[in-house]
Amino acid sequence: MHKIALIIQREYLTRVRKRSFLLTTFLVPLFFIGMYVGIIFLTKKSFDETHAVVYIIDQEGTIAPKLKSTKNITYIHSNKALQEQLSTLKDEEASNTSILVVPKDFLSSPNVEFLAANKPNVTTQNEIKSNLSDIIRDFKYQKLGINIDSLHNIDTTVAINAKEVTADGETKDSNTEIAMGIALALSILVYISLFLYGSQVMRGIIEEKSNRIIEVIISSVKPFQLMMGKIIGIGLVGLTQFVLWIVLSFMLAGVASTFFVSKAELGEQVIGSKMMESNGEQIAQSGSSLNGISPEAWAMIQSVNFTEIIVCFFIFFLGGYLIYSALFAAVGSAVDSETEASQFTMPITMPLLLTYALSFGVLMNDPHGTVATWLSFIPFTSPIAMLVRIPFGVPLWQIVVSALLLIAGFIFTTWVAARIYRVGILMYGKKPSYKELLKWFRYKS
Amino acid sequence: MLEIRNIVKQYAAHRALDDVSLYVPEGKIFGLLGPNGAGKTSLIRIINQITAPDSGEIFFNNQPLSSQHIGAIGYLPEERGLYKKMKVGEQMIYLARLKGLSHSDARTRLNYWFDKLEIGSWWDKRIEDLSKGMQQKVQFVATVLHEPQLIILDEPFSGFDPVNAQVIQDEILELNEKGATIIYSTHRMETVEELCDNIALINKSKKVLDGSVKEIKKQYNSQTYLIDYQGPLLPDGLLDNASQFNIIAHTSHQDETQLKIKLAETVTLNQAIHHLLDKIQITQIKEIIPSIHDIFIEKVSQSSVTHA
Structure with a gap:
């Protein structure tokens, strides 16, 4: 046991101390945060571009209070004369500022003047047009003696609240899109990391073999100890990386969101100060849209059980890693170089590749269907299949059974791999055939 | 010291060792000779418990050979190898600890050897930055660092220039004087007569000759x-x-x-x-007096004839 610990220690430390490890550990979360920031930045930019500030010179006198600021337009009632206001238009370099002149006889002949420093934005014009039309329509309804409020009540929008009924009969909010997004991310993450760490095990073994240090090591420890030490050591490297990623991502996300929220609030204050007549609710709405996430979406995200997902991720990543790294170890022991290895890595990673491909189709569209359920039980496919299903809600007994099968699968593959490994590491020369691998497997120790 | 009784090792259609028995006396240098593919490496691997024989027994100090003897054996394989990216000192300590030494013991002994061979400045160098001869020296130290009772050297002089070969030879003799038993596997017959007290000749999976060098020479007078x-x-x-x-x-x-x-x-x-x-x-x-070389050639060609 002591010797396995030494091997684990070496495998772990030599990898963790590598520059490439530090680089990927710190750059990957930065990359994701960068994407997050980029999306917010782009949203904010497009918001700035489409948002217009419109000063209203209301010669008619009743129109300005009826124009309520919208998501895209902030209406400001100006008491200044037209000439005076025009000069502010020139002073203010803001390209999105414009002036709306409502004439005295607006209600009888609906023509307005729209003055902007740049070419007036068509979308803004259309919105102003529809806002003004509404006012005229309401005015006409009123003249005809129609109650506007009851008229508005006739217009109805239907909202669908999707609820998921759990086995206990409880209902909970469910959002298929968010579940799909998480499932997709998990599928990609597990697929890539199983490949990444599995092939690291293989490369480590090929290195020991081609270095010829293998014979020195196995004169001190049993081949099985060396193989398991390597698998566990590299597995711990993977876990360290994930834990660091999770911690760093939360930290960076925290920093980024406080930074952006405060900036957004600042922006509101600037806009707000310009507003002479403002509607508090609308500010709040435009403020939250700055963050790119609506309050409903936040509620959805918060409804996702991250603890369950993270715990399951670690269980199924580890199980899958142990199974596949054992297979990779067997391949590494059988060949002399990495180029020779591809012939064997292809078939052993087929189930993984297949499940990965299916995760974008069958698994995600029908996460509780027959195919998905079966694949989430088979140890070779369950690491991806089960994780894809988890965001959609999987009964606990299925998770437990799948995890137990995964452990059984791991014990089996390790046993098979160790039998090939102990012979393979001492074999040099020509690439073995499958028949030879079978022969090695049958050798007495 | 080491007694090998009726070892048989079969690899599929190929019988690597066929009923081989040897006795390695304590405190001697034992030459294990044989042409390529004779079964020397198979035998050495069995002694190192890298592989197990199909039948036969091995006794180490009159006890059946088991994993508790791993720390008492030092092995320098013919194909040398170390972790190329690892630093010399760190690697030596790792290898010594795998043989059961504590970290501090490994460190003390390493300092002794590095001083002795004047390679102390290599401590923080990576193996890949050393020349081939330097790597060999490091590996020799790794083989004997845990002060094994039995040292198995497979072609220990290959890759050394004459000066360093002499240095290593002196070290081997000194270790032997201090009580270590040495199994020396080689093709280099001139060193066999110089170094070995006893030899065994293996050819085509079988032991064809063994005994003390003196007796064998007398026998082949x-x-x-x-x-x-x-x-x-x-x-x-x-x-x-x-x-x-x-x-x-x-x-x-x-x-x-x-x-x-x-x-x-x-x-x-x-x-x-x-x-x-x-x-x-x-x-x-x-x-x-016939040289061991002559006897070797004679014996090998003889057994080739009888097999043909």
């Missing part, structure tokens, strides 16, 4: 002698009644003449000399 004498070549009467020996060759150089004779069976050297005494003025008699 060719009964051939060189006789230097003064006087003319082949004086009259030299070959009269000379049934005791055959003259293989005779040469003459200035007034020194030399005869090479092979005694007939059951004839002693004394009887031959007696015959020669009154015919020539003998100045020197030297026995031609």
Whole structure:
């Protein structure tokens, strides 16, 4: 046991101390945060571009209070004369500022003047047009003696609240899109990391073999100890990386969101100060849209059980890693170089590749269907299949059974791999055939 | 020290070791000889418990060989290898700890060896930055660092220049003097006679010869002698009644003449000399002793013939 610990220690430390490890550990979360920031930045930019500030010179006198600021337009009632206001238009370099002149006889002949420093934005014009039309329509309804409020009540929008009924009969909010997004991310993450760490095990073994240090090591420890030490050591490297990623991502996300929220609030204050007549609710709405996430979406995200997902991720990543790294170890022991290895890595990673491909189709569209359920039980496919299903809600007994099968699968593959490994590491020369691998497997120790 | 009894190792259709028995006496240097593919490496791997024999037994200090003896054996394989990216000191300590040494013990002994071989400045160097000869030196230290009772060296001198080969040879002899038993596997016959007390010759999976070097040489005594004498070549009467020996060759150089004779069976050297005494003025008699190299060649070609 002591010797396995030494091997684990070496495998772990030599990898963790590598520059490439530090680089990927710190750059990957930065990359994701960068994407997050980029999306917010782009949203904010497009918001700035489409948002217009419109000063209203209301010669008619009743129109300005009826124009309520919208998501895209902030209406400001100006008491200044037209000439005076025009000069502010020139002073203010803001390209999105414009002036709306409502004439005295607006209600009888609906023509307005729209003055902007740049070419007036068509979308803004259309919105102003529809806002003004509404006012005229309401005015006409009123003249005809129609109650506007009851008229508005006739217009109805239907909202669908999707609820998921759990086995206990409880209902909970469910959002298929968010579940799909998480499932997709998990599928990609597990697929890539199983490949990444599995092939690291293989490369480590090929290195020991081609270095010829293998014979020195196995004169001190049993081949099985060396193989398991390597698998566990590299597995711990993977876990360290994930834990660091999770911690760093939360930290960076925290920093980024406080930074952006405060900036957004600042922006509101600037806009707000310009507003002479403002509607508090609308500010709040435009403020939250700055963050790119609506309050409903936040509620959805918060409804996702991250603890369950993270715990399951670690269980199924580890199980899958142990199974596949054992297979990779067997391949590494059988060949002399990495180029020779591809012939064997292809078939052993087929189930993984297949499940990965299916995760974008069958698994995600029908996460509780027959195919998905079966694949989430088979140890070779369950690491991806089960994780894809988890965001959609999987009964606990299925998770437990799948995890137990995964452990059984791991014990089996390790046993098979160790039998090939102990012979393979001492074999040099020509690439073995499958028949030879079978022969090695049958050798007495 | 090490007793190997009736070891058989079968690899599919190929029998690597066929009923091999050996005895390695304590405190001696034991030469394990044999042509390529004879089964030497298979045997060494079995002693190192890298592989297990199909049948047969091995005793280490009269106990059946088991994993508890791993720390008492040091092994330098023919194909050398170290972790290329790892630093020398760190790697040595790792390898010593795998053999059961504590970190501090490994460190102390390493300092001793690095001082002794004057390689202390290599501590923080990566293996890949050392020359091949330097790597070999490091690996030799790794083999003996845990002070094994039994040291198995497979072609220990390959890759060394003559100066360093001598350094390593001196170290091997010193370790032997301090009590370590050494199994020395090689093709280099000249070093065998210099170093080994006992040898075993393996050919085609079978042991064909073993014993102490002295005894083997005696056994393979060719009964051939060189006789230097003064006087003319082949004086009259030299070959009269000379049934005791055959003259293989005779040469003459200035007034020194030399005869090479092979005694007939059951004839002693004394009887031959007696015959020669009154015919020539003998100045020197030297026995031609077959070298281990000759015996090796003879034995290997013999067994090849019998197998063919």
